[in-house]
Amino acid sequence: MSGEPGGPAGGRQAGPAAAAPSSVPGFGRRVLAAGLAGLLGPRVASGVIAGASAQAPQPGESSETIRVTLLGTGTPMPSGERFGNSTLVEAGGQRLLFDFGRGVSIRLWQLRLPLGSIDAHFLTHFHSDHLGGLPDLWLTGWLRPPYGQRNAPFLLYGPPGTAQLAQGLRTAFAQDIATRLADERSPEAGIAFDAREVPPGVAYERDGLRVTAFANDHGELVRPSYGYRIEWRGRSVVLSGDTRYSPEVVRQGRGADLLLHCVTLIPPALLAGNPGYRAVYDHLASPADAARTLAEARPSLGALSHIGLNGEATVEDLVRALRAGYDGPLVVGEDLLAFEIGAQGTVTYRRGRP
Numbered sequence: 001m002s003g004e005p006g007g008p009a010g011g012r013q014a015g016p017a018a019a020a021p022s023s024v025p026g027f028g029r030r031v032l033a034a035g036l037a038g039l040l041g042p043r044v045a046s047g048v049i050a051g052a053s054a055q056a057p058q059p060g061e062s063s064e065t066i067r068v069t070l071l072g073t074g075t076p077m078p079s080g081e082r083f084g085n086s087t088l089v090e091a092g093g094q095r096l097l098f099d100f101g102r103g104v105s106i107r108l109w110q111l112r113l114p115l116g117s118i119d120a121h122f123l124t125h126f127h128s129d130h131l132g133g134l135p136d137l138w139l140t141g142w143l144r145p146p147y148g149q150r151n152a153p154f155l156l157y158g159p160p161g162t163a164q165l166a167q168g169l170r171t172a173f174a175q176d177i178a179t180r181l182a183d184e185r186s187p188e189a190g191i192a193f194d195a196r197e198v199p200p201g202v203a204y205e206r207d208g209l210r211v212t213a214f215a216n217d218h219g220e221l222v223r224p225s226y227g228y229r230i231e232w233r234g235r236s237v238v239l240s241g242d243t244r245y246s247p248e249v250v251r252q253g254r255g256a257d258l259l260l261h262c263v264t265l266i267p268p269a270l271l272a273g274n275p276g277y278r279a280v281y282d283h284l285a286s287p288a289d290a291a292r293t294l295a296e297a298r299p300s301l302g303a304l305s306h307i308g309l310n311g312e313a314t315v316e317d318l319v320r321a322l323r324a325g326y327d328g329p330l331v332v333g334e335d336l337l338a339f340e341i342g343a344q345g346t347v348t349y350r351r352g353r354p
């Protein structure tokens with residue numbers, strides 16, 4: 001997102017307002033809502049789902065499963081509830097991390113995942129709300145305590161400009177790195193960057209897990225900007241990245257098990273009284289844009305992250321606005337909400353507590 005103005009938003013909701021009609025025609029795969037007591041408010045307790053099961057899910061480590069965890073669902077606004085944008089995808093025994101917003105290291109360690117245990121990192125674009133947490137992740141992940149433990153180079157994929165970013169960080173933290181190499185004898189390989197600038201197309205493929213970068217539309221002057229499609233054993237997850245309505249996101253999202261989309265809501269009165277907000281909608285999806293994308297792509301489950309609630313806007317306002325244009329399965333993300341895509345369809349559950 002481009003430094004949009006922000007009001008006291010982002011943390012007003014009581015919980016992750018999963019919202020969808022109790023019966024959704026045309027969606028054959030089951031989408032289960034888990035941990036219902038804590039996850040869904042009474043207003044939406046009827047659920048996420050056609051054919052929902054009251055049975056608690058059993059998040060597992062099936063080799064068939066893709067697990068997606070929202071580490072940060074926020075925007076540039078410094079929020080204690082919604083950290084900067086970051087999404088963890090786990091499949092086939094690999095951990096992939098997409099964007100590194102403020103607080104990503106905290107969220108990873110809340111899950112007791114060592115920062116150094118990420119196999120590959122992917123950047124969507126260079127706005128600071130997507131990489132403000134990168135220096136911390138990179139440097140703290142190199143330390144020797146259990147929360148660190150990286151012994152191999154930090155594998156970083158991203159658009160052209162990624163190598164410059166890595167080189168600049170290396171320069172900025174040269175004193176710290178030199179000191180620790182001499183003083184703590186930390187392994188030199190663990191602080192190296194392996195930065196790989198990729199064009200749109202297949203960026204990563206290892207043991208059947210594939211990541212494809214695609215160009216989204218984050219505004220005329222914010223290029224390159226990517227979304228990513230992750231595929232594993234016939235299942236797929238699409239991350240829109242920061243974008244306004246983009247036909248390419250629709251194309252990539254068609255048939256996906258999970259389409260995770262950004263959204264920002266600016267109440268009409270705020271928009272009218274502060275023309276500066278208009279520029280936000282030139283860069284990021286409004287609820288109507290996100291609804292249009294989801295309606296055209298028809299993923300098995302649509303979910304929202306990078307959620308901008310400006311002024312007095314609430315999650316309820318957001319859901320109401322989206323429902324004007326999209327009636328399929330929908331979950332409004334919150335930090336540490338996780339999705340498990342496996343043989344039973346998509347299971348949503350709360351993986352940990354912020």
Ligand SMILES: [Zn+2]
Pocket residue numbers: 001002075076085127129130242306
């Ligand atoms: Zn952003």
Ligand SMILES: [Zn+2]
Pocket residue numbers: 001002125127218242
């Ligand atoms: Zn951005």
